[in-house]
Amino acid sequence: MAVPGPRAAEVGPLRGEQPKESPANEREGQLAARSGAGARPQAVRGGKTQQQRVDLPEESGLRVALGPVSWLWQGLSGWQQARVEEAAEAELGRLEGWVGQQEAAARRLAARLTARLAETGGEALVQRPYGWLIGRGLVQRQACADRRCDDGTRLDTGAACEGCANVLHVRRAARIQVTAEVDQELPGLDDAARRQVVEERLQAQTAADAARFVRRREEARVRDAEREAARAAAQQRAEAERQAAAAAATVRRALACEDCGQNAAGGLCETCGHRRETETLTARTVQLVAARTLDPSASTVDVAALDARVRTAIDRKVAAEWAEFLELSDPADLEDDQERADLAAALTAHSTVQPIADQAEASALAAFGRTDEAEAEADRAYRTEQGRRWFQHNPTGEAAVAAATKAATVARDRVAQHLLTVRLEQLREQAAAGHRAARAGAGSWTDRLPELAARALDRDTAGVVIA
Incomplete structure (x- = not known):
């Protein structure tokens, strides 16, 4: 009969010692308690653990938007969750600019994530949750040139994108045209060869369209750069002109008056x-x-x-x-x-x-307005206005007479202004001719000095000169 001995599984503290849990058991209990509080441990370098949030963000819009990918959210680290949260907030803000409401933007982003998961085949097939969320799930994908397009859906209305419909229409039209060309050029092909030729030509046409698009985009970029450079040059010129004008104004303000000599009078x-x-x-x-x-x-x-x-x-x-x-x-x-x-x-x-001066101008205009030329022009304008087709039924009516009188007054004033301008120009030319004649009559000093030197000086003038 075997002697009963101590079993390894029942080894306990010695007599007089208090029972004590191991540090490993304490750490496991703490982690279990934290995990029950909504966080789970994650192994990191050095054997330590860091906290990772499992629940979605508390903000209601983010919770609604990220609801379809809650299982992927649990597989992210704390740093990754922070980056995804920032990207989701930025996308929500952009969508809110299109739809106008935060709740609608959150529902629109949730619908996008649901559709992207359906394309992938479900959350179970997403191998890299962080990369999928940042690079595929949260980003807008324009299927056409319309900035509001997201996978063929309008961001602002949620309806089908008209631009994508146009693209599909153009593609169908191109396929029909290429097929017709192939049938006309190669009528003896079977169905398989015919489809292959059509696809090859469509691919070539698509490549050519893409090359043209790239070329146009590059040309547009060059034009934008040229416009930006021209705008910058114009701004530099304007700034230089402004500085030059300011400097000139400063110099002009420092000038003395030309007439009285007052200092810092701006020239006058x-x-x-x-x-x-x-x-x-x-x-x-x-x-x-x-x-x-x-x-x-x-x-x-x-x-x-x-x-x-x-x-x-x-x-x-x-x-x-x-x-x-x-x-x-x-x-x-x-x-x-x-x-x-x-x-x-x-x-x-x-x-x-x-x-x-104002009264003199008014009197002159009135005088020239009473000339035969002005009266004749006013009479012609009166009769012309009175003979308009809308006055033919009643040329002497109040409306016809008023319109004709106004037209005659305008014509008279126009002729008077013209005659006054001509007369003033004649007076200026006459005055200029008089000045030229006076200078010509006086002669130059070279011609006049011998004559003046030959004149006898009177007694007072001679005394002044001699002195």
Whole structure:
């Protein structure tokens, strides 16, 4: 009879020792507890474990979108799940731009993943879940040139893509055409040889179309690059012109006034600018009065006399306005600041001459509007408008008379403006001819110096020269 001895399976702690679990059993219990909490361990380098999320993301849109691939999601590592989640969020945002709602975008992405799994044959046939999700399941596949196309379905409406239908129609038409050409060129072929020739020609045609597409795309890329370069060059030129204009403006602002010498006046101070404008208005007023009152055969003497009379009248009007301004203002303010006084005088003169010039132009236009040429043109315009076919039934009616009167007024004003422009040009040419004649009569200094040297000096002038 065998002596009973201790069994290896029943070896326990020695007397006086407390029972204790091994570290391996403790680690297994902890992992089991964590696995029950929704995470599972994954072996990593060094014998340690890292946590891997099994459940889908908490965000509702992602849970709906990734629902069809939940089994694939369980096979991803934590890093892979984070990358897939980022890709899914980006695709949801893009789809939301097409459909307008986050829920609809999530359902559209879920439908895409379901269709892609059906193409593959189910989740069990996906050998690399991460690569399949990133490279095939989540990405849009355009079957045509329409950006809204995804495997022949419109992203915005969910309906069939019209572009794909057109592509299929074109392909069917090409097949019919190639088949007809083959039947005409090679009528004795059997069905197998005929199909082979048709397929070869369709492949060649497809390759040619693809080559043309690549060429056009390259040409478009070149054109885009050229346009971009031209746009950049235009922007550079505009920037250079802006900088040059700014520099020129800075230099111009630093220039002194051409008339009074005021520093940093931009070439012309405000006071001298108003003075120049007043002189221009005065000269135009003289020309307008001369065009209205003088005969075209008037001499330069008559024009000069009229110039003196008009300028004298304008000067008197300006002096009266200035005196009235001085009465209404405080003389002390102008005495203490001479520049302010000069500016006030220039503004007063400008504001006085401006309405005079406007009135002179209106009077000249009215005078030329009463000429025979203007009246004849106005009469023709009146009769032409009155004879329009829509006024033939009642040419003397209120509407017909109003339209004819308006047409006559426009025609009269147009002729008056033309006659005034011609007359002003004649006066300018006459003035230029007078100046040229005056310079020619005076002669050059080379011709005049001997004559002047031969003249006897009076006593006062001789004393000044000798001194």
